[in-house]
Amino acid sequence: MKFTVLTLFPELVDPFFGHGIIARAVEKKAIAGRSVNIRDFSCDRHNTVDDRPYGGGCGMVMKPEPLSAAIRAAKAEAPGSRVVHMSPQGRPFDQKLALELAEEGNGLIFICGRYEGIDERICHSLVDDEISIGDYVMTGGELAAMVIIDAVTRLLPGVLGGETSAEIDSFQNDRLEYAHYTRPPEFETMAVPDVLLSGDHQKIERWRQASSLKRTFLKRPDLFKQRSLDPEERKLLKTWCQELETLINE
Template sequence: MKIDILSLFPAMFEGVFGESILKKAGEKGAVTFNVTDFRQFSNNKHNSVDDYPYGGGAGMVLKPEPIFRAVHHLTEHTASKPRIILMCPQGERFTQKKAEELSKEEHLIFICGHYEGYDERIREHLITDEISIGDFVLTGGELGAMVVTDSVVRLLPEVLGNDESAVKDSFSSGMLEHPHYTRPAAYEGMMVPDILLSGNHAKIEEWRMKESLRRTYMRRPDLLDQIELSDQQRNWLKEFKNNIE
């Protein structure tokens, strides 16, 4: 995968792309990162990329020319059609499902804005996706692009070392992940559940499924509206509700 970032502050990405899983993904050749300061595509001597909005109002708006030119520069020699993603609080709420969708692409381009907003022609005629990481406003799109990039890259084959890790993550199955325990089995009177020490893998898997459902019901019951539950899961759900009542 190739990931291009258009940002006015490229240095913000150095630590993120140079550490941990993203660094390892680059070293394995699973992904290449490129961060471009789109100020270099400005068409005036001051290299300005924003201007006052027509009709008046607070703040400055990002001009269309620098961003269009930057995207054209990044795509003029590519055969594949990239997904061009605008990071924006007005965009589609980012989910694990969206991360899985984007992880199948060959080329992603993220546009990170600043100031009051974007010239609307960027939305209407350039991008393929608008993404928001939550119902709040950040200073710019850089942090959002980092979040999306991290969640997408970790899904690429062999990036995590164990492909099952991503499959069993919270939200990948539609539910939150089950609890985890490790050594020691007893710590200051706090015990690991006996079932996990039993060696009975079928029972352990059943326990994990049940605890995943329990955690989802207790913390994110809204997720259950989007899942088709089995008869066993529906019985467990009744059990949880009866215990609470």
């Protein structure tokens, strides 16, 4: 997967490809990432990339000419890539969209806006998709692009290897992931649940399923609307309800 980030601040984006799992994905050639400085495509000797908005008002708008030249150059380097405009007005980014983007065979080109955003005509002519990472406004699209690259990369084949699996992650199955513990077995009087030390893999699996369900129920009950309970989940939740009832009546 080829990621190209069109930005006025490449120095913000470039180090991102040099750390942790993302750096390992680059080494394994599962991804290639680069930034393109939109300013390199400006058309005047002052390297102007923004201008005042037509109709007046505050702030500046990113000019269309440098942007269109940068997008076309990026597309020539990575033909067939999907051009994504980072925008608070775009469709909300979530795990489902991450999975969709991970299927994008050719690559992704991200346009990172600054100031009041980009000239609307770019959106009409050169953008395939508009994505938001949440209902808040940031100063630029770089962090948003990095959020997406990060979430998409860990879904690509071979990136996580054996040590972690994206399949059991939160949201993957419309549920939150179960609780995790590591050594020591007791920390500040809090003990690891006995079952996790038992070595009984069937029991551990059941405990994890129940943990995942409880956490979803307590933290994100809205996820149950995305996928209704299957019979096994129904059974586990009923057992939990019975345990709660016993506790209340004690």
